[in-house]
Structure formats: C-alpha cells, structure tokens
Amino acid sequence: AQSVTQLGSHVSVSEGALVLLRCNYSSSVPPYLFWYVQYPNQGLQLLLKYTSAATLVKGINGFEAEFKKSETSFHLTKPSAHMSDAAEYFCAVSVFLSGNTGKLIFGQGTTLQVKP
Amino acid sequence: DGGITQSPKYLFRKEGQNVTLSCEQNLNHDAMYWYRQDPGQGLRLIYYSQIVNDFQKGDIAEGYSVSREKKESFPLTVTSAQKNPTAFYLCASRTATEAFFGQGTRLTVV
Numbered sequence: 001a002q003s004v005t006q007l008g009s010h011v012s013v014s015e016g017a018l019v020l021l022r023c024n025y026s027s028s029v030p031p032y033l034f035w036y037v038q039y040p041n042q043g044l045q046l047l048l049k050y051t052s053a054a055t056l057v058k059g060i061n062g063f064e065a066e067f068k069k070s071e072t073s074f075h076l077t078k079p080s081a082h083m084s085d086a087a088e089y090f091c092a093v094s095v096f097l098s099g100n101t102g103k104l105i106f107g108q109g110t111t112l113q114v115k116p
Numbered sequence: 117d118g119g120i121t122q123s124p125k126y127l128f129r130k131e132g133q134n135v136t137l138s139c140e141q142n143l144n145h146d147a148m149y150w151y152r153q154d155p156g157q158g159l160r161l162i163y164y165s166q167i168v169n170d171f172q173k174g175d176i177a178e179g180y181s182v183s184r185e186k187k188e189s190f191p192l193t194v195t196s197a198q199k200n201p202t203a204f205y206l207c208a209s210r211t212a213t214e215a216f217f218g219q220g221t222r223l224t225v226v
C-alpha cells in the first residue's frame with residue numbers, strides 16, 4: 001500500500017538559511033508525488049509535483065524537490081528562507097484508482113518556522 | 117475564476133445535530149474528495165466520488181454521509197453518529213496530475 005512519511009513535525013530555520021523538508025514514500029508502482037503548502041485556516045496550495053518526467057522539479061516561490069527512486073525520497077528544498085515561508089507543508093503520493101484519477105495520501109505535515 | 121468554494125467558513129454544531137458542509141466546483145472535474153484535518157494528523161480521506169451518482173468511503177467514513185447528484189456539487193453531512201466532529205474539513209477536486217482545494221470549513225461542537 002502507498003504511504004508517505006514526513007520526517008520532523010516541526011522545522012525551524014533562520015531567515016536566509018537553507019530549507020530542507022524531508023519526505024519518504026512507499027509505493028508499489030511509479031508514484032506521482034506532490035508538495036502542498038497551507039497557511040493558517042486556509043486550503044492547500046500546490047507547490048510542485050513529480051509526474052514521472054524530470055526528477056528535479058521546480059515549483060513556486062523558489063522551492064524545488066528531487067525525486068530519488070533509490071532512496072524513495074522526495075525532499076523539498078529552498079536555498080534561502082523568507083519569513084513568508086512560515087507555514088505547514090504536506091507531502092502527498094497519488095494512488096490511482098480505475099480511470100484517470102485517484103486519491104491523494106498525505107503525510108502528517110511539517111510546520112516550518114522562520115526566525116528573523 | 118475557476119475553483120472550489122466551500123461554505124460556510126465556520127460552523128458550530130450542537131450535540132446530536134446533523135450539519136451539512138457545502139462544496140461546489142466549476143472546474144469540470146469528475147473526481148471530488150472530502151478530507152478531515154486534525155492537528156498533527158495530516159489529512160485523512162472521508163469520502164470520494166469519481167463520477168456523478170457514485171461515491172466511495174475513505175479511511176474515516178463512519179459518522180459522515182455524502183451525495184453526488186450533480187458534477188459541480190459534493191456536500192458532506194456530519195451526522196450525530198460522529199462523536200468527535202470538531203475539525204477542519206477540506207474539499208478537493210482533481211485531475212490525474214493535480215488536486216485543487218477549497219478554503220476549508222472549520223466545524224466546532226458547542
């Protein structure tokens with residue numbers, strides 16, 4: 001069965017420092033993988049996605065992630081944190097059902113704190 | 117603008133009362149989903165629907181019901197059988213490669 005594990009429920013970085021949020025997945029078939037960001041009391045916004053094309057995926061707001069099949073990982077990075085990056089981040093894997101759509105399985109989430 | 121609209125944003129329920137959360141989309145997506153979000157538990161799937169007049173239980177369907185009479189609409193009813201309904205509820209619709217989320221409804225039992 002497909003699953004997602006996010007390592008670290010809270011990550012704290014200084015403004016301008018590297019952001020690294022870790023995500024490992026389990027899937028018996030080639031997965032589609034996603035990173036979403038959520039600000040307080042709002043819905044989820046897609047940051048980036050891997051859908052079996054390039055393994056290094058660039059997203060919005062300067063974030064990127066690299067799909068590593070050998071490590072079953074899809075870690076999210078940003079070279080320099082900004083105060084506005086403080087939010088909760090979710091990694092998700094897509095489980096395909098019959099037809100073209102499927103359901104998204106989410107990790108537990110990682111809260112990113114950015115210190116001035 | 118295309119998107120997903122959830123209403124209301126805040127909802128208060130008395131003990132033993134059923135309440136219905138609205139979810140409407142104008143993205144022409146076949147698939148729609150309801151998730152429940154609790155602190156530290158990520159998003160858990162309640163129900164999903166891949167086509168009109170059809171839906172399936174997710175991981176935590178007990179105490180909830182849904183209908184899918186129109187492609188655009190996927191309302192969620194939280195019944196009195198749901199013993200701990202206080203949570204943030206998110207509706208989504210999707211294509212094969214992307215899911216779009218509403219702004220959520222925060223339900224509180226009073």
